[in-house]
Amino acid sequence: MENFKTADILKVLLPHWKKLTIVAVLAIIAGFVISSPMVIKPLYKSYAVVYPVNLTPNSEESNTEQLLQWFNSEEVKNAVAKKFNLYKHYDIDTLGEKHETYFNLRYKELVSINSTLYESIEISVKDEDPFLAKQIVQAIMEATNELIMGAKKEILKEYIRNYESELKVSAMSMDSIKTVVNEIKKEFNIIDEKSQSKYISKELTNSSKLSELNSKTAEGLKTKSVDLDKMKKILAGQVKTFNLLNNQKALYHLDYANKVSFINVVSKPTLPDSKCYPIRSLIVAIITLSSLLIASIVILFLNTKKQNID
Numbered sequence: 001m002e003n004f005k006t007a008d009i010l011k012v013l014l015p016h017w018k019k020l021t022i023v024a025v026l027a028i029i030a031g032f033v034i035s036s037p038m039v040i041k042p043l044y045k046s047y048a049v050v051y052p053v054n055l056t057p058n059s060e061e062s063n064t065e066q067l068l069q070w071f072n073s074e075e076v077k078n079a080v081a082k083k084f085n086l087y088k089h090y091d092i093d094t095l096g097e098k099h100e101t102y103f104n105l106r107y108k109e110l111v112s113i114n115s116t117l118y119e120s121i122e123i124s125v126k127d128e129d130p131f132l133a134k135q136i137v138q139a140i141m142e143a144t145n146e147l148i149m150g151a152k153k154e155i156l157k158e159y160i161r162n163y164e165s166e167l168k169v170s171a172m173s174m175d176s177i178k179t180v181v182n183e184i185k186k187e188f189n190i191i192d193e194k195s196q197s198k199y200i201s202k203e204l205t206n207s208s209k210l211s212e213l214n215s216k217t218a219e220g221l222k223t224k225s226v227d228l229d230k231m232k233k234i235l236a237g238q239v240k241t242f243n244l245l246n247n248q249k250a251l252y253h254l255d256y257a258n259k260v261s262f263i264n265v266v267s268k269p270t271l272p273d274s275k276c277y278p279i280r281s282l283i284v285a286i287i288t289l290s291s292l293l294i295a296s297i298v299i300l301f302l303n304t305k306k307q308n309i310d
Contacts, residue, residue: 009296009300010275011208011274012299012300012303013296013299013300016299017293020295020296021289021290022300023291023292023295024288024291025193025282027287027290027291027292028284028287028288029284030285030287030291031283031285031287031288032284033282034064034287042126042128042275043110043126043127043151043275043276044126044127044128044129044130044133044148044160044272044274044275044276045124045125045126045133045272045276046125046127046130046133046134046136046137046267046271046272047122047123047124047125047137047138047267047269047270048119048122048123048126048138048141048267048268048269048270049116049120049121049122049123049265049266049267050067050141050263050264050265050267051064051119051121051263051264051266052064052066052067052121052262052263052264053262053263053264054260054261055067055148055262055263060104062119064119064120065115065239066122067121067144067262067263068113068114068115068121068235070144070147070148071121071123071140071144072113073147074137075143075147075169076140076143076144077134078169079139079143079146079147080136080139080140080143081103081107081213083143083188084132084135084136084139086103086107086204087099087103089132090106090107092106108126109126109274110125110126111124111125111126111140112124112125113140120266122139123137123269124139125143126276130271130272130273131164131234131271133272134269134270134271134272135269137269138269141263141265141269143262144262144263145262145263148262149259149260149262150238152255152260153256156252156255156256156258159252160249160252160253160256163245163246163248163249163252164249165247166245166273167242167245170238170241170242170245171242173238174235174238174242177231177234177235177238178235180231181228181231181232181235184228184286185228193306229249
């Protein structure tokens with residue numbers, strides 16, 4: 001086949017302009033039919049924009065990257081699928097072979113969760129039902145928040161258990177010290193060290209001999225006062241530690257009992273009022289141009305074949 005120039009191609013095609021016009025008209029009609037709701041069901045797109053909040057960075061991940069991982073988790077996908085029965089909605093037989101694979105492909109096709117240039121995250125969902133698309137976006141946000149909260153509560157449980165263990169050890173230590181102090185005081189009849197010391201000193205000044213009870217108390221004050229003083233200081237330190245541990249445990253209990261949002265909503269889920277797919281003009285244009293191209297190639301081929309025969 002010879003190499004045609006543009007002028008030669010136009011020279012061959014122009015006599016067949018009626019045929020090409022008919023092809024174009026038929027292609028346009030076919031494009032309108034193919035892109036109609038009877039053939040291709042229209043999809044509506046709902047989206048929301050959120051920022052991460054109240055998240056603790058892990059390793060080198062930013063808060064946005066961390067939140068993105070939560071959004072794209074299997075737990076969130078399964079929770080949303082269960083809530084709206086998406087397997088049935090997407091016409092996927094749960095008893096069929098590779099139904100999970102088919103569902104994942106369909107989910108990824110219709111659900112898009114990506115970070116933006118401004119470190120926010122856009123969640124977009126396409127569906128035949130515009131209201132359902134909006135509901136799925138909202139459900140993804142709620143399921144993600146619940147998932148993060150659940151994970152955080154598990155960590156808080158561990159912290160609370162650890163603090164409770166430390167509090168038990170601290171309480172046992174304080175009880176042991178109190179027991180030793182009480183035994184010493186009971187043995188030597190020590191009630192108030194300062195008052196009894198002053199009283200015994202005054203009695204010794206007035207009389208050279210103490211009573212048997214006061215003598216025993218004086219001996220206790222003399223031999224055990226240093227030990228009692230040390231144990232009181234240790235006990236005071238233990239009480240301070242116990243109070244600090246108990247206060248921190250109370251803070252963890254407060255976090256555990258309350259609900260915290262990890263998503264700051266910048267743009268709430270939208271309710272679309274116009275379809276995003278299919279783009280009818282694009283489909284019609286592609287079909288028309290493709291048909292004209294094929295028709296032109298056929299005309300050029302037949303013309304070349306005719307010339308060769310002649």
